[in-house]
Amino acid sequence: EIVLTQSPGTLSLSPGERATLSCRAGQTISSGFLAWYQQIPGQAPRLLIFGASRRATGIPDRFSGSGSGTDFTLTISRLEPEDFAVYYCHQYGSSPWTFGQGTKVEIK
């Protein structure tokens, strides 16, 4: 099983600031099968990034993903009020598929 470790656990930032979220895998993730989701309380996760760096349909370009192998990053260039939420990374290249434990982005 590929364990995904996200850091930090909580990120306290102000609107307009840049957010950098990390996801580290215990083993190499094949062919970029790494995705990022945003979850607002009470809602299902919303796909932001797949294939490590490809934005899903309708996702603003302030969201970007990068990385390969075992180290991946989600960057939100300028935080908007609606971006304060929990973010999960997810690997789906190797069964069992796994999720990171989440990073909460909160308003400072």
Added chain:
Amino acid sequence: QVQLQESGPGLVKPSQTLSLTCTVSGDSISSDDYYWSWIRQPPGKGLEWIGFISYSGSTYYNPSLKSRVTISKNTSKNQLSLKLISVTAADTAVYYCARRDLWSTYPTDPWGQGILVTVSS
């Protein structure tokens, strides 16, 4: 546009069987293009992938749940189902069904809205 909708009892007694259904609209679960998955999220916690079923009916389960879980499909009703036996309070969670593309790097998406299942006497 594909939509997924979970349904089933919101309360299950300990030691009993949790049974959920996911009704798919806008696509066929017989399509050979997708995996159909179940994922759960305990209140206030992270996401746990339960397993998937493919178009051929082959299944793969999370080893942590493998001994208790069965995923199946009813192609005539275009539904996916989940059964989890011998439940305990630790199985209390929001349960989601979701689709994943079989042939590309497109991931688990879309998801249903989720259904909260509480295990309690």
